[in-house]
Amino acid sequence: MKLGIVGLPNSGKTTIFNALTGANLETGLASGGRFEVHTAVVNVPDTRVDKLSGMYKPKKTTYTQVTYQDIGGLDKGVAEGGLKGQLRNELSQLDGYLHVVRAFEDENVPHPYEDVDPARDIEILDSEFLLTDLVTVENRLERLQSELRVKGKTVDKAVPDEIDLLERFKAHLEAEKPLRDLEDVTPDQLKSVRGYGFLTLKPVLIVLNQGEELRDTSISYDHRHSAVVALQGKIEAEIAQLDAEDAEMFMEEYGITERSASRVIRLSYELMEIQSFFTVGEDEVRAWSVAIGATAPEAAGAIHSDLQKGFIRAEVMAYDDLIEAGSEAAMKSTGKFRLEGKEYIVKDGDIVHIRFNV
């Protein structure tokens, strides 16, 4: 999973990046519209993996990973005529966005639009993304329509279908609504436009950067595949620099019950509709991520394509059942150790062993 941290200058993107990744990048360097990316890969914290690792004592324990990109250079007006080049490229390759919005007051930190107004700021950036997608749609429509004119009846059957779909997208964007709000778009239709990397099709987690004082800065963001979370960016970034013991004390002092690093990942998993399953053994205990609703062979494919191709059956234990039973051996006498076939829908927390033949 690859998440982009976007937002207006001085909203706290780099601060939040530090909080989420434990990096220690210098903040307060508004890139003045210049495009700038920082990337970090972090393990997804999961206490179930820790427990399984304690049970199997494997040589190696592997967590799933999330890539964060701190993307500087977005501001009002950047999308005039369409976002260009590398910036749009980076944005279109992400799985989703953390849209950081300034909600903290601090007279030492200039705000590009003077006063703190989260709802307005969200709309500024959203409009840039809408505009970018609109330009993409229009360019693509123009090309398809000219192809249709030139080829007439011999045109590929997919062309008129795509024109219809893009006309729908266009009307929707012109009504200033993000594409992720569109209902009744089929998975096949989504697949047909995947290559265009529409920005407003991707899930968004709005991150209200609240600052030191917790106050009521709740906002409504009524869109599909979206959610809102409030964080204390600067404090969380400081906590990320501490060792575990000091971090705990600090969190207590500020009334923080869950670190933003795990909170953001948890919410992102929900937004992206993905879940975790595990493989266990003496060599390795490992977490994997897969789409909610994936079948056993699809989950096998997340491990290796050979396991999907040669899939025979999956041995499955639910994590909670295994913990309750206390060991794999005890598990086998409970009748909850299952053999599942090709149609099985993998559940969050399943411990899976794939039987395959290639």
Ligand SMILES: Nc1nc2c(ncn2[C@@H]2O[C@H](COP(=O)(O)OP(=O)(O)O)[C@@H](O)[C@H]2O)c(=O)[nH]1
């Ligand atoms: N008071 C306060 N300042 C913050 C907070 N988060 C970020 N800042 C400050 O705001 C300025 C801009 O932050 P930065 O992360 O560089 O913003 P970016 O331009 O969006 O990457 C820096 O001086 C930060 O120290 C916060 O929660 N409270």
Ligand SMILES: [Mg+2]
């Ligand atoms: Mg920055």
